[in-house]
Amino acid sequence: xxxxxxxxxxxxxxxxxxxxxxxxxxxxxxxxxxxxxxxxxxxxxxxxxxxxxxxxxxxxxxxxxxxxxxxxxxxxxxxxxxxxxxxxxxxxxxxxxxxxxxxxxxxxxxxxxxxxxxxxxxxxxxxxxxxxxxxxxxxxxxxxxxxxxxxxxxxxxxxxxxxxxxxxxxxxxxxxxxxxxxxxxxxxxxxxxxx
Amino acid sequence: xxxxxxxxxxxxxxxxxxxxxxxxxxxxxxxxxxxxxxxxxxxxxxxxxxxxxxxxxxxxxxxxxxxxxxxxxxxxxxxxxxxxxxxxxxxxxxxxxxxxxxxxxxxxxxxxxxxxxxxxxxxxxxxxxxxxxxxxxxxxxxxxxxxxxxxxxxxxxxxxxxxxxxxxxxxxxxxxxxxxxxxxxxxxxxxxxxxxxxxxxxxxxxxxxxxxxxxxxxxxxxxxxxxxxxxxxxxxxxxxxxxxxxxxxxxxxxxxxxxxxxxxxxxxxxxxxxxxxxxxxxxxxxxxxxxxxxxxxxxxxxxxxxxxxxxxxxxxxxxxxxxxxxxxxxxxxxxxx
Numbered sequence: 001x002x003x004x005x006x007x008x009x010x011x012x013x014x015x016x017x018x019x020x021x022x023x024x025x026x027x028x029x030x031x032x033x034x035x036x037x038x039x040x041x042x043x044x045x046x047x048x049x050x051x052x053x054x055x056x057x058x059x060x061x062x063x064x065x066x067x068x069x070x071x072x073x074x075x076x077x078x079x080x081x082x083x084x085x086x087x088x089x090x091x092x093x094x095x096x097x098x099x100x101x102x103x104x105x106x107x108x109x110x111x112x113x114x115x116x117x118x119x120x121x122x123x124x125x126x127x128x129x130x131x132x133x134x135x136x137x138x139x140x141x142x143x144x145x146x147x148x149x150x151x152x153x154x155x156x157x158x159x160x161x162x163x164x165x166x167x168x169x170x171x172x173x174x175x176x177x178x179x180x181x182x183x184x185x186x187x188x189x190x191x192x193x194x195x
Numbered sequence: 196x197x198x199x200x201x202x203x204x205x206x207x208x209x210x211x212x213x214x215x216x217x218x219x220x221x222x223x224x225x226x227x228x229x230x231x232x233x234x235x236x237x238x239x240x241x242x243x244x245x246x247x248x249x250x251x252x253x254x255x256x257x258x259x260x261x262x263x264x265x266x267x268x269x270x271x272x273x274x275x276x277x278x279x280x281x282x283x284x285x286x287x288x289x290x291x292x293x294x295x296x297x298x299x300x301x302x303x304x305x306x307x308x309x310x311x312x313x314x315x316x317x318x319x320x321x322x323x324x325x326x327x328x329x330x331x332x333x334x335x336x337x338x339x340x341x342x343x344x345x346x347x348x349x350x351x352x353x354x355x356x357x358x359x360x361x362x363x364x365x366x367x368x369x370x371x372x373x374x375x376x377x378x379x380x381x382x383x384x385x386x387x388x389x390x391x392x393x394x395x396x397x398x399x400x401x402x403x404x405x406x407x408x409x410x411x412x413x414x415x416x417x418x419x420x421x422x423x424x425x426x427x428x429x430x431x432x433x434x435x436x437x438x439x440x441x442x443x444x445x446x447x448x449x450x451x452x453x454x455x456x457x458x459x460x461x462x463x464x465x466x467x468x469x470x471x472x473x474x475x476x477x478x479x480x481x482x483x484x485x486x487x488x489x490x491x492x493x494x495x496x497x498x499x500x501x502x503x504x505x506x507x508x509x510x511x512x513x514x515x516x517x518x519x520x521x522x523x524x525x526x527x528x529x530x531x532x
Contacts, residue, residue: 095300
């Protein structure tokens with residue numbers, strides 16, 4: 001984890017590094033900050049926590065629970081690096097006040113594999129070499145997991161459109177679409193075999 | 196982000212009571228409000244979390260319309276079979292906007308209440324009459340590529356950024372609100388307002404009022420429609436110009452025409468007089484060009500956005516052609532035909 005953080009800090013522009021190390025917000029936090037009890041099931045584990053109302057789900061995951069697989073890119077819902085599944089639905093965790101989702105089930109990139117068995121999307125991303133720096137990858141994979149669950153994507157054009165909320169500044173889009181298409185076809189052939 | 200008092204509302208009455216306080220703002224999906232708070236553009240003293248309210252259903256009305264709860268998400272609405280079948284224009288417009296993740300969080304009420312994406316509004320280091328009334332408008336004479344060509348004022352040239360609302364304007368939706376003085380219903384065109392001298396008010400909601408639902412009249416534009424959105428990127432960008440077009444044809448002539456424009460004004464822009472003029476005409480290029488000229492007769496550029504006038508002219512004509520041919524613009528295959 002330390003290595004990962006050093007890696008990120010080195011690569012990120014200064015304004016993002018500021019966010020990286022000041023995720024709880026400005027330092028003039030009032031001492032009498034009210035904390036509210038909240039409860040989440042995150043990657044299958046129940047967490048009972050106390051949070052200030054202005055803490056985003058992204059900051060809660062990364063700073064409180066050290067689930068740093070979920071990445072902070074733009075912090076404004078524009079890049080998709082922070083995508084997680086909330087009650088099975090893909091959402092930008094940077095724009096969610098954690099308290100407003102009290103009681104939710106959350107799945108992050110850390111929760112997709114089953115033990116040593118990678119999620120089919122993780123395996124496909126490796127197989128297709130669908131990343132370079134890897135910073136957007138957890139968001140890409142969680143987003144693609146949401147896309148599969150939604151069931152509205154049936155073509156290459158639809159993969160591209162329905163992944164448009166996830167930016168990759170290395171430009172690995174072609175391979176990302178390939179990886180998702182592979183898994184989509186696997187799902188289709190599994191369904192056909194079952195019929 | 197500023198510090199605020201957090202109130203979780205358990206009933207509509209609770210929410211309305213909590214929203215009566217000065218500086219109170221309702222929190223639904225948060226995709227715009229939380230973003231604005233991170234930029235210190237919105238600094239609510241109190242955030243009223245309305246996510247527990249029973250406003251998440253789409254319910255049929257006795258007359259054949261649908262009532263959409265304010266907390267129905269944009270994706271929940273766009274992919275609902277009743278919307279896809281009866282109101283495909285609405286589904287298409289919603290799917291033209293934002294990204295899947297944002298549509299999964301953003302709500303019907305929140306979409307109506309989202310603020311402009313004017314660069315100056317979003318930057319508290321610059322003046323902005325919408326953010327700080329009386330401080331000035333640097334977009335006028337500044338960088339105004341994305342700004343209004345219709346209905347702007349000397350105080351504000353911002354545009355309303357929604358795609359969904361452009362379709363709702365065409366469909367003659369009604370916004371149901373509840374406030375300290377009870378319930379009322381606002382015709383869609385009277386919900387958003389032009390900036391005039393008070394650009395700080397995006398809409399006609401009164402203090403403490405909460406959007407509880409949006410009513411859709413019975414379906415009527417299931418085949419001859421199109422939502423055509425023109426933007427700098429093919430996906431995930433706000434409209435430079437968008438057009439929602441809906442036609443009824445009878446014996447090769449237009450019996451009803453409805454057209455709303457997005458990305459060009461402080462509210463979705465409809466011109467009912469021009470729409471009347473299409474009645475009885477053949478749905479051909481000459482009629483559509485004439486219609487576009489009439490809608491844009493008062494259009495005025497601000498320098499950086501002068502191109503939008505011609506772009507709007509062509510987009511109106513193209514969207515009407517698509518509607519007449521019953522070949523609506525697809526939102527995944529981006530080719531414009």
